[in-house]
Amino acid sequence: MSTENFIFPGNRFPPFTPPLEVPHPAEEFGPPLSFLPDSAEYAESDLEFLPTEFSFRPTKAEIEAGRMELSYNLLGDVYLQSGEKRSTPGWRNSVWRAYNIERKEEFDWKMGYLARVDMEGSPDENVYDGLLEYRFNLKDAGMVVKKLFLRLPYKTYRDGKVRVLVCSRDDYTVVLDTQELNPVVRATGWEDFIIRVELSGAVFGDGPAYQNSQLLRQPLNQEPISADWKEPFKATTFCEIDRQPISSAERRPNDFISKEALRSLILDFSNWKTHRKLFDTSAAAGCETTCTVAAAAAAAAAAATVVEGGAVHTTPLAETTDVVIIGNGPSALTLSYLLNGNWPYYRDDSHHPDEIIHARLNCEKDKSILETDFVDLCSGISGQSRNAVANLFDQLLHPSSVFGDVTDGLQSCVKWQAVPHKIPHLVLGPHPPGGAWQAMHGSKKALSFNNWLELPGLPVADWAARHGCCRTRLTENNASRLPLVAWKAYYRDYPVQMGLQDSLRTGYQVLSVRNLTLPANDQETGEPGGTTMAVPSEEGALEVSTTTHPWEIKGVRFAADGESEVFVIRAKKVVLATGTAESPKKLSIAGEYKPWTGHTYDDLHNFVTDNVDEETADHLGGSKRCWCRVVIVGSGLTAADAVITALTAGCHVYHAFDPKHTILSQLSERLYPEYAAIWKLMSGERPANSAFCGYYTPFANGRIIKITNDHQVQVENSKGVNICLSAVDYVAVLIGSSPNLTYVQSEIVRHLPIKAGQPLDAKRNPIAIDQYTHESVYQTGLYALGPLAGDNYVRFIPGGAVAVAKSLFDSIDAR
DSSP: OOSTTSOOBTOOSSSOOOOBOOSSOHHHHOSOOOSOOOHHHHHHSOOOEEOOOOEEOOOHHHHHHTEEEEEEETTTTEEEETTEEOSSOSGGGGOSEEESEEEEEETTTTEEEEEEOOOTTOOTTOOOOEEEEEEEEOGGGTEEEEEEEEEOOEEEOTTOEEEEEEEOSSOEEEEOOOSSOEEOTTOTTOSEEEEEEEEEOOOOTTOOGGGTEEEEEEETTSOSSOSOTTTTOOEEEEEEEEEOOOOGGGSOGGGOOOHHHHHHSOOOOOOSSOOOEEEOHHHHHOOSOOEEHHHHHHHHHHHHHHEETTEEOSOOEEEEEEEEEEOOSHHHHHHHHHHTTEEEEEOTTOOOSSHHHHHHHHTTTTSOGGGSOHHHHTTTOOOSSSSHHHHHHHHHHOHHHHHSOTTSOOOOOEEEEEOSOOOOEEEEESSSTTGGGGGOOSSOBOSSOHHHHOOTTOOHHHHHHHHTOOSSOOOTTOOOOOBHHHHHHHHHHHHHHHTOGGGEEETEEEEEEEETTSTTHHHHHOOOOSSEEEEOOTTOOEEEETTTOOEEEEEEEEOTTSOEEEEEEEEEEEEEOOOSOSEEOOOOOBTOOOTTEESSHHHHHIIIIISOOHHHHHHTTSSTTTTOEEEEEOSSHHHHHHHHHHHHTTOEEEEEEOGGGOSGGGSOTTTOHHHHHHHHHHTTOOOTTOOOOSEEEEEETOEEEEEOTTSOEEEEOTTSOEEEEOSOOEEEEOSOEEOOOTTBOHHHHTTOBSSTTSOOBTTTBOBOBOTTTOBBSSSTTEEEOGGGGTOOSGGGHHHHHHHHHHHHHHHSOOO
């Protein structure tokens, strides 16, 4: 059986197939394999080509269990299929094809791996590439892929390259992160596929080819076979399988959403350890849509679980409520606390430094601040937020930061009091409570002071004392900064402490938000018009009026046990509170999409600290990443954090930044010593008593021109001179991020920003809202909170949440 019907991008391995025109930027997939011989040269060469053409097929037990698992142990040179050894040992005997690959054991380093053959007499710069393929045939058993996960760890040195693809007869996907067991994008519905590994890269000097690209590295001192398969069996393919889908004619038209619709949605479901980009269609099409690996994996997981052959077989989970809050970060949690019947009041013992504010609130102490006239109360108030109510509550909650030093003893003027008025609502989020905070890691401290990051009703001093976060009790106005790990725990614990669990929906990935009353809606979706529509549920169809509940929210709910189901929620109002961390900004330069480039702090952190073990450090003749040359682009705090991490690890950092657009110069050296040290480095000074062990080269007003395949980065300095940085190990582009609202109806989302039609930006072009209600000026019933409304700091969130809550309580009958 040949592979001529399988799609391989840039395929040049024999038997030869026509190359595929890749519809995505070529930089994303790297150059085509360039060192392979042509057919005539191959016929005369001594290179070993193994067209074994063996296919793995599901056993009877695997078909009954609905799961197929394949592992390989390099030490024992044996494959296990669902825990059972294959009768024929040897890695060669179970491959579909192998080319220029050998099993290598280095007894000096006590390491084993699969690598390219070191050909005698081959030119140093023209080493033949290697190929390894495994085929899985589910079609003969009448099965298809439901979910597919792959782990295929490898190591590369110098110019070595490894590319992993999973290919079917009509599709393929490049798997960028195979170090851990991760989902494979777009594999749902496949009945026949090949896992393809390509080893390439020129070898310079006297180094052998097998030291450049090493697949399935494993210490030789481990036991060949162990009860714990996770460690010795480095290569693992886990596949959930199901019967081939029934034809579309047998399905009810109202019980499915298309697979293509799920694939086209851009999500953020970053539950996996390493975040890497997969596609950036904007580079090719000039549009704003981007897709990350985490995003694409979420869409694939959704499609894999609920979609087979293009349709959903399970009835969607249906609910109705008054308000749906999309996102479960600090903004959403604060609003949920207010809607749950907790209102702000002016404290009896307070005397605000602003006499006008004090006079206005002191005369009506029995009335909640939420019941006052915000237009009158906010008049004349200014602050660092672009939103009036946010500035008002910043002054009420943090008077020290506005009228004195942050370390002064001015107390908050607000108390939170339970009231009988509540609004039914749901808070939807794919992650644990805390939103983007849960994706942060490391021991670094938060930027803001403790009382700026706390949420209403739960003083961080009390919470920290109960949880042992500090040896001494924090004071209410303590100007210290807790580490990120403490704030992650605080936000995760907040809904439990405040009794918000009934409204919280964790594991909910929103795919679509639509207003069913828009005239264009029926034409776009094909759904029947009218004032009511049926929402399917387990109890039967639920008639919901589009007049009272015009908003429809669809998505996928992921359960802790791995199961998932589609949900449909109808609501009166929708609040967008998803933040801006979904889509990192790009430079849009040549070579930006390499395996050794990243666009988030986590990418850089993982590269510097997580991905190096001791034997690799010894093999490289150094300790950890001290040998690395890292280029960091960015002027903000995230870039500064990356510089700190890289320098602390001993890396040589090249930092390109714009000194006119950095907040570092404004931070107090007493309160922010770590950032003050970085600012001194950026200014050309060497900070005293620095703990950094790496080297730092600043490029003030520098600009990255391009990144090449041979690990070179071209930088244009402030004088316009091009400088080539060679042997660069990693490039971190940290220039901010953009909101991702691709799940919102296109008729709405294009009009949401202040500058309609232009890209949404939290700092320069946020959602246009009413200053006193945070309701969209374009779409009635749609609200924005937090960074989407221009409030990028947690200290401004309570004011925005109060503005939204006041509007909702005024427009909805509270129960």
